[in-house]
């Protein structure tokens with residue numbers, strides 16, 4: 409249960425959302441505690457589910473209480489508490505990410521409406537720059553990212569963390585926010601699941617050869633799946649299947665992270 413997946417869901421809605429839908433979700437409280445969500449007045453419309461045809465309805469304030477008009481039911485009253493809205497605090501999120509990825513001091517900057525520079529991280533293979541971009545689902549999202557990064561200094565590695573969608577962008581590594589960090593419940597902060605070095609594919613520090621074991625085993629599993637005609641078309645779907653196959657075949661060995669498997673799928677497919 410990663411509360412960050414709920415945050416991704418809310419960021420993907422690109423605006424304020426009614427808190428009422430989430431009040432009973434433990435993940436919602438964790439996000440509030442960490443300052444990743446903030447109150448933002450009241451919602452302006454609701455979905456009427458009281459009649460036969462669900463419809464959106466604008467909130468009105470009549471006779472000292474809140475409600476909306478339904479064509480079937482007339483004026484339907486709504487508790488004020490059910491209209492409280494929250495929105496993601498993206499500036500707070502970026503501060504959290506900066507700390508979680510152990511970036512060098514400073515460097516946080518908003519570069520565009522959807523884009524922040526989170527900071528710089530030294531990896532064994534060179535310097536990586538980390539960006540947060542809200543969504544990578546449409547061509548407009550890619551244009552917005554391109555505009556924001558136009559004046560940025562080129563680094564050895566580029567990591568773009570996004571809350572929704574993983575459209576490819578130039579030679580940046582794209583990772584989903586919920587796959588990179590989770591909420592550390594006791595401390596009300598974010599903790600990394602995957603390091604920046606791993607996410608960008610920087611050469612690992614010498615640790616006794618485990619990365620090359622992963623690489624060889626994953627390559628062999630991927631080749632087997634192609635030979636058997638069971639390889640998935642989608643990179644992420646194939647990575648999930650290969651990770652499951654890895655765990656099944658080597659149940660007593662540590663498993664590679666999902667990001668490592670995704671990268672193996674990409675490398676296998678491009679022959680690099």
Ligand SMILES: [Zn+2]
Pocket residue numbers: 456457458459460461462463478479480481
């Ligand atoms: Zn209705």
